Amino acid sequence: MTQILTIAIDGPAASGKGTLARRIADYFHLGHLDTGLTYRAVAHRMLEKGWPLDDAAHAVEAARQVDLGNLDKHALSAHAVADAASKVAVIPDVRKILVEKQRAFAARDGGAVLDGRDIGTVVCPDAAVKLYVTASAEVRAARRLRDIEARGGTAALAEILDDIRRRDERDMGRSDSPLRPAADAHLLDTSEMSIEAAFQAARAIVDDVLAKRDRA
Numbered sequence: 001m002t003q004i005l006t007i008a009i010d011g012p013a014a015s016g017k018g019t020l021a022r023r024i025a026d027y028f029h030l031g032h033l034d035t036g037l038t039y040r041a042v043a044h045r046m047l048e049k050g051w052p053l054d055d056a057a058h059a060v061e062a063a064r065q066v067d068l069g070n071l072d073k074h075a076l077s078a079h080a081v082a083d084a085a086s087k088v089a090v091i092p093d094v095r096k097i098l099v100e101k102q103r104a105f106a107a108r109d110g111g112a113v114l115d116g117r118d119i120g121t122v123v124c125p126d127a128a129v130k131l132y133v134t135a136s137a138e139v140r141a142a143r144r145l146r147d148i149e150a151r152g153g154t155a156a157l158a159e160i161l162d163d164i165r166r167r168d169e170r171d172m173g174r175s176d177s178p179l180r181p182a183a184d185a186h187l188l189d190t191s192e193m194s195i196e197a198a199f200q201a202a203r204a205i206v207d208d209v210l211a212k213r214d215r216a
């Protein structure tokens with residue numbers, strides 16, 4: 001029987017986990033799901049409808065409507081949506097619904113890379129490879145600023161840094177599925193690593209796990 005290869009990549013905002021997840025998925029010919037987009041989709045609908053972000057009944061309704069095949073990264077990229085996503089993400093019933101959809105994606109033929117906050121701890125605790133990608137808050141804020149400027153926008157570095165710290169606190173401090181490395185995760189601090197260096201380090205970890213699997 002062929003084993004499904006699941007790779008879980010977690011980490012805080014702007015740590016580079018999405019960039020790494022896409023590269024790893026391409027390299028190993030796996031599907032990829034950015035699970036942050038599922039929380040952003042719920043938040044986007046709540047904002048669109050003018051529903052308060054702590055309105056659990058409407059948030060559950062919005063979560064049920066999330067379609068993994070129709071997540072519009074561009075429409076969900078706004079800063080306000082990211083911030084709102086971390087508020088709806090504290091609602092346990094929202095998490096339950098989204099986790100079910102994420103697990104269905106992980107079980108697809110051919111295997112998958114999922115990135116988020118609770119992939120290695122909750123969504124796919126049996127993933128063959130778990131990576132926890134991090135970088136200092138200052139480095140992450142500088143990367144985010146470069147993103148904004150590359151799109152022709154402007155922002156103050158100090159405000160971005162404040163936002164990142166607030167989101168870290170919310171994500172790490174919530175009681176349901178807080179952001180933390182799984183006990184068996186490989187830690188990758190990319191503060192002083194290029195994207196290519198981070199990819200090569202992650203690729204080596206996956207290669208090693210695959211080689212051990214082949215020998216078993």
Ligand SMILES: Nc1ncnc2c1ncn2[C@@H]1O[C@H](COP(=O)(O)OP(=O)(O)OP(=O)(O)O)[C@@H](O)[C@H]1O
Binds near residue numbers: 014015018020036
């Ligand atoms: N090792 C790295 N060195 C320099 N820049 C990087 C590195 N990794 C990622 N980046 C850049 O940092 C920015 C944030 O990366 P990315 O979107 O992958 O982070 P993320 O953790 O998925 O963020 P979010 O949680 O907000 O979705 C992007 O512009 C990306 O190109």
Ligand SMILES: Nc1ccn([C@@H]2O[C@H](COP(=O)(O)O)[C@@H](O)[C@H]2O)c(=O)n1
Binds near residue numbers: 036085086087
């Ligand atoms: N598995 C996940 C993924 C995301 N979240 C929450 O969504 C917010 C937005 O995520 P991004 O990765 O797109 O930045 C994030 O701050 C988390 O609150 C989550 O809880 N679990």
